[in-house]
């Protein structure tokens with residue numbers, strides 16, 4: 449069955465598969481993740497796919513193309529969640545992709561390419577604090593050292609993947625061959641408020657923003673709040689306040705940028721003590737690496753100037769840096785045309801959040817379709833989407849697959865012609 453209501457029903461059913469009764473929690477390689485793979489795998493099989501689970505616990509459903517040596521288009525998203533999660537972040541992209549395949553299966557159509565729907569086993573990185581374990585295995589980005597990572601109970605990653613027959617050699621062989629791939633297309637809730645504000649159901653993604661995260665420490669001098677005159681103070685918290693506002697102002701002036709100081713921790717705080725030392729975090733994101741890097745240079749200059757003027761020392765450490773990942777112009781254009789046909793209005797926006805597509809971009813072109821979610825809320829039980837929006841997303845994806853099939857089959861086979869080949873059931 450291929451309708452938005454059916455997709456929503458399946459999302460409700462999958463949301464009951466959880467490690468923590470009463471809320472939605474599925475972490476990497478947990479009992480709930482194994483049950484989720486069985487359930488979602490059964491839906492894949494009902495849509496004419498052959499299923500397998502790889503050494504990292506990724507669920508993969510294969511829908512053969514017209515020719516046995518046809519290239520493969522990958523669709524999907526992740527099946528793991530954060531703790532006390534919403535129902536849609538991840539599963540919507542997988543279940544929507546299965547509905548697309550089902551559309552062709554019901555009509556006994558084969559496309560000029562094979563489709564593989566992937567339910568990634570770990571995008572959120574909750575259990576081992578290492579995001580993208582699933583897509584890293586498929587994209588060949590897995591670092592063997594990560595096998596020794598331990599979860600909160602002291603279980604290593606190497607032990608956790610044993611039920612999947614996982615070991616280093618098996619993980620290496622799980623890597624997909626880039627030469628066989630047409631691309632990877634992921635549908636995902638937006639996790640932000642832009643589509644809602646623009647009154648649009650769906651939009652295409654231009655790029656997954658690059659990130660710089662840093663830890664900053666201002667070091668002044670603690671002192672008595674009653675006895676130290678204002679001109680003799682070296683107040684680290686006042687420096688931090690100035691820094692936070694400078695970061696905000698720079699991001700406001702830079703088109704498409706976001707910058708956040710999310711944590712601020714004075715050492716030994718007390719109401720009658722001048723703060724002597726303050727730690728802050730910084731998170732800067734932009735879809736263009738050059739813009740992000742120049743913002744970051746500007747921010748370090750602010751920190752230096754503020755510290756000099758206030759006679760403080762400062763320490764600045766970059767703790768995480770990822771480059772932006774540009775979506776494929778060709779796939780995005782085709783997807784955008786489908787959006788235009790189904791929604792009349794086309795909107796392209798960057799993704800501030802990371803996605804499996806960022807990792808898959810190492811081995812093939814990627815594109816993403818964002819779906820409006822209520823209030824932009826995600827990673828929370830209040831996550832919500834409209835059934836009508838899911839229907840538009842489904843129509844867009846099916847339309848996109850047909851358009852891609854027309855393009856791929858330009859050598860002589862259109863989707864209608866390939867459609868005469870009956871599906872073996």
Ligand SMILES: [Zn+2]
Nearest residue numbers: 537538571636
């Ligand atoms: Zn997600």
